[in-house]
Amino acid sequence: MKVIICGAGQVGASIARQLSQERNDVTVIDTSTELAQRMDESHDVRGMVGHASHPDVLEQAGAAGADMLIAVTRSDEVNMVACQVAHSVFNIPVRIARIRSHAYLKPQWATLFRAEHMPISVIISPEIEVARGIARRLRSPGAFDMVPLADGKVQLLGVHCTDPAPLLDIPLRRLTEQYPDVRAAVLAVLRDGRWFVPRGDDVIRLGDDVHLVCRTADIVKVVALFGHTEAPARRLVIAGAGNIGFNLARLLEEKMPAVSIRMIERDPDRAGLVSRSLKSSTVVINGDALDHDIQEEAQVHRAETIVAVTNDDETNVFAALLAKRAGCQRAITLLNKTSYAPIIAGLGMNVVVDPAAVTVSSILRHVRRGRVAAVQPVGDGFGEVVEAEALETSRAVSAPLGSLALPHGMIVGALVRGEEVIIPSSRTVIQPHDRVIVMATADLVRKVERLFAVGLEFF
Template identity: 75%
Template sequence: MKVIICGAGQVGASIARHLSSENNDVTVIDIATELAQRMDESHDVRGLVGHASHPDVLAEAGAADADMLIAVTHSDEVNMVACQVAHSVFGVPMRIARIRQHAYLKPEWKQLFAHEHMPISVIISPEIEVARGIARRLRLPGAFDMVPMAGGKVHLVGVHCTSRSPLLDTPLRRLTETFPELRAVVVAVFRDGRGFVPKGNDTLKLGDDIYFVSRTADIDTVVGMAGHRESVARRLVIVGGGNIGFNLARIVENEMPGVSLKIVEVNAARAEFISRSLQPSTVVLKGDGLDREVLEEAHAGRAETIVAVTNDDETNVFASLLAKQAGCQRAITLLNKSSYEPIIAALGINVVVSPGAVTVSSILRHVRRGRVAAVHTLGEGFGEVVEAEALETSRLVSAPLGKIGLPHGMLIGAIVRGDEVIIPNSQTKIQPHDRVIVMATANLVRKVERMFAVGLEFF
């Protein structure tokens, strides 16, 4: 597949790494010479310096025979025009654009992106997706990650194993018989900075970060068995009133009644805007999230959760630490730089949110072939959890799971058949049109695509 990526920032670079590692033909365009050269030198991709929306630059990038254009520059307008040029001049079949400005996304303007106007195939809005993801974590405070799949019937949940967990040191193959109420599959374990897809004889250890797939109705039980009994926050402080903080505040107001909400925003004009736009019960403070007096005025020390979502990673980290030092129970921290992640747990930050990872996951859902409905990336290039529909000709429907011989690194987490959610075992047989949740390490993702795209003769 030939792909043009407009923008060599963190998101563009991450997508380029994903796609180039799967032997796709990838060209990355950026106006910054340094970023374009870094892509050219550091990855198996072509870096091109230029304006991503200019027809001559897109022509040089090979748009005439490209299969897909992914526009993720820092400018919404450049992303939109790049898609327009890719469609009108070069006929690129799939055009994905990141749109961050909320004004473009209001329902009353949806006709703007109709095929005959601004022909964008898929719009990615990371700020809204990040806000929704944080809201899900607020509803389940024991989890550091939570992703709905299969129309919300199942969830992928990330949780930290504490000393209170009865699951520790029990072989995974014996979990169901030992704990009949545990209706979940552990699909990935991160231990000492290394991720792996567990086998039946593996055990969970204190301090592991695990991902499990579970029926939505069983999430609280599973999280509790990992050792978590945290209560939902009733007092919440948001540091940063940008698009993420503003969208999160609106979700909290509309969907989490009874939560006392305070927002700290350093920009006076922005603080005034969000104060006018939110409910009177929401308190907006103009000030710096690194100022102890401002945090005290926001009663951050008495809040159950602080959410730090400014545009600056260092501000988010230190605001979180100051609030926890003052007595705040839990910190959810936005980080753009993945290089910080290895030290975050040691600092006492509970949840890290990566806008880049959210955007990459959203885009990969449309890049993946076959009947793929959703994709969630785990770790920095570790693997993906994929939701896809099983076809009549797929190898997956040929025999019970225990006899198919899935390679190590690939694991079935759940099967959704109509309204029924099946937590599989070796005797389970997938049927045509089942929705299947699959964990696959990065080297096996292409094989998952083929499983959901071709017939038995391929194998």
């Protein structure tokens, strides 16, 4: 499949790397000669210098034969025009655009992106995606990541294993017999900086980061097995009332109305606007999130969680540290500079949110079609969790899973059959139209296609 990516920044480069690993034909366009050359030198992709919205540049990039255009430049307007040209001039079937400005995303302008006006297939708003992700984490505080699958019946969780954790050092194959009322399957483990797909004889160790699937009804039980018994936050402080903070507050007002929210915003005009736009129960305080008196007014010492989402990494880190020192139990911190991540990990941050990684994940979830309902990247190019419908023609149907001889690096984590969630064993038989959730390392993604006949192609 031929893909054109507009923008060679952190997001564009990550998407290019992921798609090229799956042997797609990828071309990346950027106005920066340095970034374009870097793509040529460090990835199996073609880097081009030029303006991504110009028809002649897109033509040189092979737009006439492209299957998809992904526009993730720094400019919303360039992204929108690139999608328009891709549709009107080159008839590229799928066009995905990152749009940051909420001026384009207000409900009253919803018709702007209809096919007859600005034909963008999928719009990704990083701020909204980050806010949604944080809201999910707040509903299950024991997890550092949480993605719904199978219409919400199954959750993909990321959990850090702490002490005491009941499942420590128990072979994974014995978890079902030890905890028969918990339906969960471990898909991938990060240990000492290395990802691996576990086998039945492997055990979970203290400090592991574990990705697993479980029945939504079992989330609390599952995270407790990893040593997490935290209750959902009832008192929350949000540092930063920008687009992320504002969208998060609105989501929580709608989805978690019992939560008491206090926000800190340095800009007085923005603080006033946000205060007028939210419910009266949400308190917006104008001030510096690093000021002791302001934090005291926000009652961080009584809050279960602080969410630091200003537009400055240093402010986010220090606001979270000060809040935890004052007695706040948990910190969720937005971090744009990934080079800070190793340092931050040792400072007691419970969750670090990388907005670029969230954007990449959101875009990759939309590049599959056909019988594939969802794709969720795991690790930085390590693998993918794929949710797909099993077809009658699949060789995986009507045979016990144990007879399929799945390669190491591929795990069938869950099946959804009607309303029933099944965590399979070697004796489980996949039936036609089951929703199958599979973990596969990057080199095995194409084998998932052949095994389940789900057509992991874009068309």
